Amino acid sequence: MSYNPNIPQSTSKRAISQRQILANYQAIFNTFAENHAALGTANQGRHNVLILRSQGSDPATGATQTALYNKLVASVPNLFFRPNSSQTPIQLTYPSISTSPSATSQYSFVAGPFIVYGGRVNGVTNGQVIGPLSPGANLRYVGIATERGPSDLDIDLNYAIPTNISGTSFTVRFQGTITPATRNITYLAIGQ
Amino acid sequence: MTIPPEENTPYNANIPRPTDDLASTQPNFLNNFFQLYEAFKKNHGALDAGATNEGNHTVVEMLEQPGSFQTDVGEISVYSKIVEGQTDQLFLRFQGNGTEVQVTNYQIYGPVALAGQIIYMSFLPGKLLCLFGSFFPPNLPDGKTIQLSPYIMNNIMAFNICASDVVGHVIPTYKILQNIPGINTSIQFFQLSPVGYFYFCIGNI
Numbered sequence: 001m002s003y004n005p006n007i008p009q010s011t012s013k014r015a016i017s018q019r020q021i022l023a024n025y026q027a028i029f030n031t032f033a034e035n036h037a038a039l040g041t042a043n044q045g046r047h048n049v050l051i052l053r054s055q056g057s058d059p060a061t062g063a064t065q066t067a068l069y070n071k072l073v074a075s076v077p078n079l080f081f082r083p084n085s086s087q088t089p090i091q092l093t094y095p096s097i098s099t100s101p102s103a104t105s106q107y108s109f110v111a112g113p114f115i116v117y118g119g120r121v122n123g124v125t126n127g128q129v130i131g132p133l134s135p136g137a138n139l140r141y142v143g144i145a146t147e148r149g150p151s152d153l154d155i156d157l158n159y160a161i162p163t164n165i166s167g168t169s170f171t172v173r174f175q176g177t178i179t180p181a182t183r184n185i186t187y188l189a190i191g192q
Numbered sequence: 193m194t195i196p197p198e199e200n201t202p203y204n205a206n207i208p209r210p211t212d213d214l215a216s217t218q219p220n221f222l223n224n225f226f227q228l229y230e231a232f233k234k235n236h237g238a239l240d241a242g243a244t245n246e247g248n249h250t251v252v253e254m255l256e257q258p259g260s261f262q263t264d265v266g267e268i269s270v271y272s273k274i275v276e277g278q279t280d281q282l283f284l285r286f287q288g289n290g291t292e293v294q295v296t297n298y299q300i301y302g303p304v305a306l307a308g309q310i311i312y313m314s315f316l317p318g319k320l321l322c323l324f325g326s327f328f329p330p331n332l333p334d335g336k337t338i339q340l341s342p343y344i345m346n347n348i349m350a351f352n353i354c355a356s357d358v359v360g361h362v363i364p365t366y367k368i369l370q371n372i373p374g375i376n377t378s379i380q381f382f383q384l385s386p387v388g389y390f391y392f393c394i395g396n397i
Contacts, residue, residue: 119349
């Protein structure tokens with residue numbers, strides 16, 4: 001039986017009220033136990049989890065309030081933070097992530113949301129296109145560092161830079177002519 | 193709120209019984225309302241906090257959970273779980289029992305820098321450690337090596353470097369050193385003269 005906020009009625013018989021009140025107490029207990037340590041336990045009231053249902057719109061926040069909530073972006077739930085005084089909401093999550101250490105290409109996210117890509121690519125040739133990076137997002141920054149070859153000397157200037165940063169891809173260009181003609185690189189890219 | 197004499201009596205979801213009269217049940221009612229009030233005001237605006245605050249969260253204290261939480265379609269769950277080698281950390285799980293993501297990372301040991309090196313430490317969701325900062329190397333034999341401390345990165349996801357001087361005497365090339373098996377402890381780089389530079393490194397832990 002669900003919670004009934006309108007009992008007992010002044011005209012209710014005690015036998016009826018007893019069942020209604022009992023049902024309300026049980027409904028309160030069961031509802032409260034969702035997301036929280038249950039009533040009657042040492043931690044009653046504290047949270048086991050925050051399960052956030054999607055909101056149709058951004059909640060208003062007062063001058064001393066902030067809000068953490070779930071809102072759909074292209075039908076996918078994401079976590080949002082809204083600063084005080086109903087300032088601009090900030091999307092905290094991107095709906096996927098790939099950070100396996102064994103993967104040659106990985107990505108995570110930062111608030112915005114922005115996707116942070118990184119990876120190590122072996123045997124890159126001059127002019128090689130890296131991408132499209134997945135998931136697809138317009139690249140806003142790319143940086144490259146070049147792994148030294150086993151016979152490279154300190155004075156060698158065999159390094160690569162990212163060029164033609166466009167959409168979800170970029171091109172690796174070597175400085176000068178290098179021998180051997182390939183290098184391993186690591187890249188850091190940010191997309192939006 | 194008046195504290196009833198049964199303040200240490202836990203909430204009882206099984207009252208009133210059919211045979212209870214009002215006189216015997218009234219203290220139970222009072223106790224249940226009191227316990228409910230006390231429990232609800234933990235982490236939330238109290239039941240009598242006024243229309244603006246009652247029911248809103250004041251803080252979210254997360255109790256350590258033994259496992260992951262289920263999520264239905266349209267839901268996101270946030271919870272805390274113990275992580276080996278760390279402490280309780282914040283996790284989120286995408287909708288429909290999707291991917292579980294470790295959001296925070298905390299290491300008991302902070303970074304230890306070489307002389308001239310400044311290390312800032314942060315993290316990205318997915319057990320990624322970010323080390324970044326600057327290095328103005330002294331004239332020492334190891335002046336071309338930056339430490340990736342604390343030594344917990346088992347894979348370099350990305351590394352970038354740039355020079356701080358006008359001419360750019362840092363060559364953006366590197367060599368990863370593993371002085372501890374399976375752990376990337378430092379990165380050696382190459383420069384034309386001992387100038388300062390800035391670096392950024394992301395790694396899996």
